[in-house]
Amino acid sequence: MPQFYLPGPWESQKPTPLTPEVAHHLRVRRVQTGESFPIFDGKGQVARAQLLSLSGKSGLAQITEIRTDTHRETPYAITLAQGLAGGDKMDWIVEKAIETGAQIIAPMQCERSILKLTRSSDHERAQKRLTHWQGIIQAACEQCDRTVLATLEPIVTFEDYLKTNLENQKPALKLLLSPDATKSIYTVLAEHPPQDIVLMIGPEGGHSPEEEADAQAAGYQLISLGERVLRTETAGIVAITAVHSIWNPEMQNRLK
Numbered sequence: 001m002p003q004f005y006l007p008g009p010w011e012s013q014k015p016t017p018l019t020p021e022v023a024h025h026l027r028v029r030r031v032q033t034g035e036s037f038p039i040f041d042g043k044g045q046v047a048r049a050q051l052l053s054l055s056g057k058s059g060l061a062q063i064t065e066i067r068t069d070t071h072r073e074t075p076y077a078i079t080l081a082q083g084l085a086g087g088d089k090m091d092w093i094v095e096k097a098i099e100t101g102a103q104i105i106a107p108m109q110c111e112r113s114i115l116k117l118t119r120s121s122d123h124e125r126a127q128k129r130l131t132h133w134q135g136i137i138q139a140a141c142e143q144c145d146r147t148v149l150a151t152l153e154p155i156v157t158f159e160d161y162l163k164t165n166l167e168n169q170k171p172a173l174k175l176l177l178s179p180d181a182t183k184s185i186y187t188v189l190a191e192h193p194p195q196d197i198v199l200m201i202g203p204e205g206g207h208s209p210e211e212e213a214d215a216q217a218a219g220y221q222l223i224s225l226g227e228r229v230l231r232t233e234t235a236g237i238v239a240i241t242a243v244h245s246i247w248n249p250e251m252q253n254r255l256k
Contacts, residue, residue, distance in 0.1 A: 001029070001037050003145060005138050006049065008041035010063045016049070020057040027054065039063070042141070042149035044070040072101075072146050074248055077196045079104040079172075080236050081161060083203035086114035089233045094133045098140035098150055100240040105133070106153040108161045112205040117155050126155045158211055162218045165198070172196035174220040177239060178212060179229045181222040185239060188223050189246040197243060201236040 004022050018026070022039075031037060036050045039061075046069045049061040080102045082093055090107070097105055109118045117126040130152060137150050156164070165174075173192055175185065177200065200207075200220060207215070212222060225238055 003038040006039040015060040018059040023059045040147040076194045077103040079198040081106040081200040083110040084113040084115040104151045110158045111208040113203040174198045176200040176220040178222045181224040185223045194247040199239045
């Protein structure tokens with residue numbers, strides 16, 4: 001049975017109310033009173049929950065075996081700074097970024113972004129998208145057994161992201177993927193020890209030359225994923241996987 005997200009804090013001494021979402025999932029899976037199921041709080045805590053009652057959109061569970069389990073998280077944090085993509089591509093990107101191990105997802109509106117969500121009149125639409133993507137993050141963590149929910153940053157323009165990233169983020173390796181770059185991501189990763197990393201991906205059509213120049217001025221290196229030009233929904237996932245393949249061989253061995 002997959003794990004279910006149940007926000008804390010939990011108490012083992014008394015019954016814990018279920019969220020309507022968990023109650024719905026338990027009904028769909030026909031979990032019966034007395035049965036147990038795994039839960040996580042999104043902050044690294046996991047436990048067993050025994051179903052005590054289930055009615056409508058509510059229920060109660062007894063929480064036991066509370067412990068910390070973050071073994072699926074890497075010691076380095078991967079930020080996927082993703083140019084907004086059109087259609088349902090962003091949904092796919094968010095889901096697969098979580099499955100492959102991104103800890104932070106930063107959606108950016110770039111010059112060539114088809115999807116526009118940073119105008120003041122777009123605030124409500126932007127919030128709905130963020131709520132939707134947060135749900136995808138939760139569902140992806142449930143599916144792939146991650147116990148820490150990734151951070152979803154607000155939607156900002158490319159320029160504002162560079163500025164905020166430069167001012168607030170601690171030192172990290174910052175890479176912008178460009179089909180015109182001459183240096184390989186594998187070469188750059190091999191030259192650096194594992195550390196927090198930002199992977200910046202353009203929207204459909206990639207970053208404009210001006211954006212690439214601004215990113216370089218902000219400390220980003222332009223790197224390539226190889227001879228072929230990848231779609232925006234593919235590039236970030238390939239880049240995340242490349243990071244793990246170079247920096248985390250022990251985890252790769254455990255997955256064999």
